[in-house]
Amino acid sequence: MLKIFSLSLCLLLSIFQLAAQDSKTFQLHSHNDYLQTVPFWTAYSAGATSIEVDVILQDGKLMAAHEVESINPKRTIESLYLDPIAEGLKSGVISKIDFHLLVDLKTSAYPTLEVLLESMKDYSDILFSQENPEGLKLIISGNRPKPEDYEKYPAWMFFDYQSKVLSEDLPWEKIGMVSLSFRQFSIWNGKGRMVEDQRKAVQDFIDLVHSFDKLVRFWGSPDSKSAWKAFYNMGEDYINTDHPIAAAEYLSKLGENVYQNPALQDVYQPKFEVDGAKTPVENVILLIGDGNGLAQISSALFSNGNQLNLTQLKNMGFVKTQAADDFTTDSAAGATAYATGEKTNNRALGVDPAGKALENLPDVLDGYGFSSGIITTDQLTGATPASFYAHHPERDDSDQIAAYLPKSKLDLFIGGGGAKFSSEMENLHEAGFTMVENLGETSAERIGYFVANDALPKKLEGRGDYLLESTAFALDFLAKKKTPFFLMVEAANIDSGGHENSSSMIVSEMLDFDQAIAEVIQFADQNPGTLVIITADHETGGVSIPQGDIASSTVELAYHSDDHTGIMVPIFAYGAHADEFRGVYENTEVFHKIMKLVKMNIE
Known part of the structure; x- marks a missing residue:
């Protein structure tokens, strides 16, 4: 029964996601996604293209948790993410992988990655490779190996680079995105508008990352409609949110909700001589x-x-x-x-x-x-x-x-819906109405x-x-x-x-x-x-x-x-x-x- 319920839920969420993806021109990062009531599927249904899971290595297993005290033995990266993705692909609920997992390592990088590499062998058929260019990518964040070691890891593993200092000699081919704390640039709380010099600092960093043809995300950023729109307008590639469905709904409707008047109309200035x-x-x-x-x-x-x-x-x-x-x-x-x-x-x-x-x-x-x-x-x-x-x-x-x-x-009526009056035309004529076909000169006493x-x-x-x-x-x-x-x-x-x-x-x-x-x-x-x-x-x-x-x-x-x-x-x-x-x-x-x-x- 649980399997049937889960599959039905996935189907519904998949339909929601496809509808959202049809209209969106933005990308969402589902921050700390494992804390959602329904991890992975909530983000997937919202069309999130970046989905974050914190991972702690404990007793040889990769637990989905932020700290040791919150570990639940049933909540692993496999049970919450890898298994649902594999099952979704098999059942057709997931038609293609157009998202990645951002895996935030809370324990030491090298030993945690060793276990991750071993675990991923069971999912090799869904992972990104030269032979499977549409496969799943993992971007490693949090505790990471040294940049010079990035090349030692398989094709499906990329890394989250976290520094304001960017240069040509970085291993860009293994960098999946560039992420920094928003608080390094601004104290804006997401209400009203960002102070201009702070906004410019954020924009300049986004432009810098884009100059290396890479994608950018800010964590610790305001999580509101005003913030989502501001980051969207500035070109942040992965808009960070704890509310992916609400963010997707808002951003997907921006094209309808925002209107630019193409031509100004002249305004008549009243004389006010007779006013009052x-x-x-x-x-x-x-x-x-x-x-x-x-x-x-x-x-x-x-x-x-x-x-x-x-x-x-x-x-x-x-x-x-x-x-x-x-x-x-x-x-x-x-x-x-x-x-x-x-x-x-x-x-x-x-x-x-x-x-x-x-x-x-x-x-x-x-x-x-x-x-x-x-x-x-x-x-x-x-x-x-x-x-x-x-x-x-x-x-x-x-x-x-x-x-x-x-x-x-x-004495006069003008409007649509003539078909509704087809049976009344004779009565209208008898009542003295002249039915006209345009608004030209007429000497009629009553006009329709x-x-x-x-x-x-x-x-x-x-x-x-x-x-x-x-x-x-x-x-x-x-x-x-x-x-x-x-x-x-x-x-x-x-x-x-x-x-x-x-x-x-x-x-x-x-x-x-x-x-x-x-x-x-x-x-x-x-x-x-x-x-x-x-x-x-x-x-x-x-x-x-x-x-x-x-x-x-x-x-x-x-x-x-x-x-x-x-x-x-x-x-x-x-x-x-x-x-x-x-x-x-x-x-x-x-x-x-x-x-x-x-x-x-x-x-």
Whole structure:
């Protein structure tokens, strides 16, 4: 039974290792690997290419231990390493040897090596040689013979050279790596950044070792994400860690988590002439960045030369996003709160927790003479846009949701998902909607534009300036009506980036959103009486920003989750009565603040 369990474990670990190796461009040294709960296999599963075992010669056996007091008779180099490797190769769990063992001798070099040589005769078929160039190599560390004796040992045995002094006359062909204590160079604890002169000393030594075409490792080095990344960036060949699986997971995702913005966007400078003015509110523009938290905004800011259109604004606050039935909202409940001023259950669109229909902003504002429109980078049956026209308890019932669009008070809708409305086309025409195929000039009173039959592509997949152009068209179309208007613009795929833990998607989608924000701010400057509100329905991904570089437009994002979180989201306002949106409040208050300002015009 134990053998079957061990083999199953090895198979699972092997699968994990192969997945990790597919994406990694780093090498790990599993420090004191014999102390792991599952020695060897933990390191192997993480794709470690250097695996360390301390060895003590006692009673003719090579015990895996750091000191005599910790010796366990069952834990030998054979039982923990050589036998599993041989069995793994035989069973196919190990397809090839792409790692070595670093054997740290804790007892005198020469007698310990004599026993090691004798023990290795039983494993000759797996060892490196001219005839077996892909065989197992052992690198001897700790107590070592004199360098002049290295050549006396077999082809599979190499040595760990430990000195700052390197020269051409060393026996380089028998040196497997160069290792030194990190404390010879730096006192850095792995938090923040290394002091520059210490960092340079480490880098210089790495470069020196590389000049002899050899690999380098530091022991006693900090063992944290910041440290792993720093050593990776400096080119340390074997990153020393006691946590190989965690290190492999972090480093393998660096390519996804780090994003460099290829081109900076210009930023519009608001005039602030109408910002906070007590002029009557004639137009309300609500921009919702789905899933867009403070870290998402910050990542775009740092990737764009430390400036955004959004961050020019001065009136801001925070919104609490909880749903009626859950601490963490979904987009349906979050958008319904903005659209109706009422909390509802997750998954519900435009209805209260009991399922009763709630009037949304386009419905209510129609009674005050407002035109209205919605734009989204999502499908139009998506939770956020649907909250502004539908009344249904389940967000995934696309057919039922689509049926509400012809009945809505909307004058304009632009988004994807046209296929979901195929059965509603006649009803849309009867409701007075002219379905257009582009955003050209039109004299129609009500316009519908399905940009795609299904989902729109992401920004990095070629969506182009769709959101900016749609926003500009909508502003022009609604302004020409010569009536007050309400417009909701959703940037949906910031949320997708959070769900996928994709830094590139988050930054690119937020920067795309920021271009639409600039268009709206400029419109507000040109049209006093316009109120602009920019917020999010919730945060997605539990995103943080551990590192970045503003000069190179690069950020590293880290993720706590692949789902929504309950953290407050920022809200920004510009234009007429923008100062009313300062503070911390519930998401429902956005609706009530809007209505308060609209009603002031009547009174």
